[in-house]
Amino acid sequence: MIRCPTCGNDVVYSPVPSLYFCLEKMLGENITISVECKAWVPEDAPAADLLKMTERIEKLALELRL
Numbered sequence: 069m070i071r072c073p074t075c076g077n078d079v080v081y082s083p084v085p086s087l088y089f090c091l092e093k094m095l096g097e098n099i100t101i102s103v104e105c106k107a108w109v110p111e112d113a114p115a116a117d118l119l120k121m122t123e124r125i126e127k128l129a130l131e132l133r134l
């Protein structure tokens with residue numbers, strides 16, 4: 069089980085492999101992330117997952133014109 073390192077909540081949300089958010093609630097498609105807890109990446113995250121995450125962030129950056 070993956071727990072939030074900040075508050076110990078065991079209900080987490082992973083939009084991409086190895087990137088987790090502390091989940092406050094989920095109503096159908098609506099997800100509420102706990103703003104008090106930072107997103108985290110587990111220490112044992114596989115390198116392949118981290119690369120996927122980088123690719124997604126790159127795409128997002130293009131969409132947002134960062």
Ligand SMILES: [Zn+2]
Nearest residue numbers: 072075090105
């Ligand atoms: Zn938390």
